[in-house]
Amino acid sequence: MCSGITAFNIKGIRTALLWAVFCIIIAFSFREAHLDIRTLADGLPYAAALLRDMFPPNFYALEKILLLAAETIAMGLWATIIGIAFSIPLGLISAKNTSPNVFVYTGGKLLVNGMRAIPDLVCALIFVTSFGMGPVAGILGLLIPAIGTLAKFYAEAIESIDTGPVEAVRAAGSHGLSIIRHAVLPQVFPLFMGYNLYMLDHNIRAAMTLGLVGAGGLGFELFRQMRSFHYHKASAILVIVFLIITVIDRLSSYLRNGITDGTFLNSRGRLKDWSLLSVFCLITGLSIFLVPVSLREIVAGIPRIRDFLSGMFPPDFSPIFTDMKLMLETVGMGISGTFIAMLIAVPLGMLSAKSITRSPFIYNITKEITNFFRAMPELMFALIFVAAVGLGPFAGVLALALHTAGFLGKFYAEAIENVDPKPVEATEATGASFLQIIRHAIFPQVSPLFHSYNLYILDRNIRASTLMGIVGAGGIGFELVMSMKLFDYRHTATLMIIILTTVMLVDWASSYLRNKVVA
């Protein structure tokens, strides 16, 4: 009994401490990100005026916009296809169980983590400086982080395979590549396909914003129209961006579900699946035709990458303190954005979970709002918020918050829909009221998942906030763009070191904590 009481108290003290730390971090981040309710209030009339200016959307040069849209999709496709080709060997050597030896494994793993940590727009910026503006820089910009991400997913999938079949094939006298071909690949294939589709989805989304740094696609045109205050034209582009992303998102999640539960191409929806697949191939073919990647162009750019890289040495550490302060602001933006996203996502998630929202009307409306937030790239939100509340981190925080509230809302809703219904019924049977049931039967089941999603989004938002500066929405990104525009590559190097170190640290901390909370 006595030990029970102390255990309870220690737990209580620990909880109180954790909450205190949490509050301090949030308060600090809000201050760093210059969050101010007055700015928001003052900005509201501007935002309203902006929205008024956006309507009705003016589809001024539809042909040109559609061509740019096709180019954008093509960039995403190319980056994914080339990315897959590079990621398979890289994934194999950076998985413990298929790597030839420990040195290759460590090297592969370092390479993967390094590539993954570079934000895609930063990468695209670098390639724009060496290849000039245009889609090739965009493709290469997407490619590096895509290889890192895919190779990491692949390696994790390979590491988690069932060793039974591997043993069996090895027992039959096979070795090396033959084991990989016959025992490893069949097991990981559906997972790989799922990751590839996810990557494609992600790359097409990301390609929409590459134009902001001049790396081709729709983003550039959008940026141009926003800058020249042609908001009704900008809104037309936004509509198209939104439509494309929504369609791709639905298509990719349909295919992913079909592939993971094995119903794709061999169930009743066969005809539908085949036609979807052919449409998909048609789009692929068309975009490859539209944006042919010229090897010669890439080869011609390589010496310039070398110039760029050698220009970075030695890094110029003199402005390191101001840079670190900027990074702190960036991290603050990521944390504040995530926190506000959580606040928005809780009602969104609950209202769009079928199992607890009985009204189909409310359920559908919230689901569409969630989808809208998710489909709108954060940099586009940022462009709008910069126009509404002015330059600075606040616009960036709002953009991150809205965009990722869409993700979290969806994740939360799925978690709620997947809870074990048995304890929920049991709690209802005790005569508990609706809110009590949510708190005592649903919340304990979803809270570890929620924490895990929040940490994942936090990681992602800190990464994304390094880019907000590109559109003037605060953080270290602005300095990065400026240093490149001014050919001050030695300063660029310092900024990159700070960004990559922070991103990798946050990534590590987030996955460490995620493993802890899910246990």
Add this chain to the structure above:
Amino acid sequence: MLCVEGINKRFNGRQVLSNLNLRVGSGETVALIGSSGSGKTTLIRTINGFVVPDSGRVAIQGKDIDYRNREALRQTRKRIGMVYQLFNLVERASALDNVMSGALGRMDRGIHLLVSTVGFFQKEDRDKAMDVLRFVGIEDKANERVDRLSGGQKQRVAIARALMQEPELLLADEPVANLDPKTGRKILELFLKINVGKGITVITVLHHIEAVRDHFRRVAAIKDGTVCFDGKVDELTGDHIDYIYKSDRNLECAAA
């Protein structure tokens, strides 16, 4: 105590309960038997309001259950404890937290409602939960997470949660079907202890006839959605049992 009169229920055009009648007096213990799919679970769920009968009435202490009024239904559920085959506990929460959730129905006014919705309980409820856990014999596991408990311990936690409600009626749907025979016996003994010690009426679905004979005096059998035997366990003959578990819908009801 409980009066079920002429209830009918169809699922997808299939008659699951047909003109079912059952009366249970205060302080009785009744074992419900019947073959798979005969409608036992549906009957239990009708009594605590999770299944709405197409016709007929169910009354607790002389008061009809109003299936359309959510608040009235909640008030009824407060008075009925429920124990499940698969325990239906929040696995990640502690035994104590699970037990305390049995008090939620009572905390339905003012500050209590607010506090419990935010997620807190009062010291009295905590103490009471400890008392109940002691009664079911596992107070030493109070702070253990449920997913670390054995099946028998989980069922004790679930029973404690039901007792936390201070129910007048305790329903159980195959409470020992997922336990080994020895543990199952102990759980059934616990039901009898609850019945005798706390005067709570107990109705439980059971599959094991031997266990029914050893622990219960009254047994009611359901076949094709209606009660086809209701009487003392001693009167239940082998022929009855053959009939109850034979899946022929055309035979007449044998006894009682």
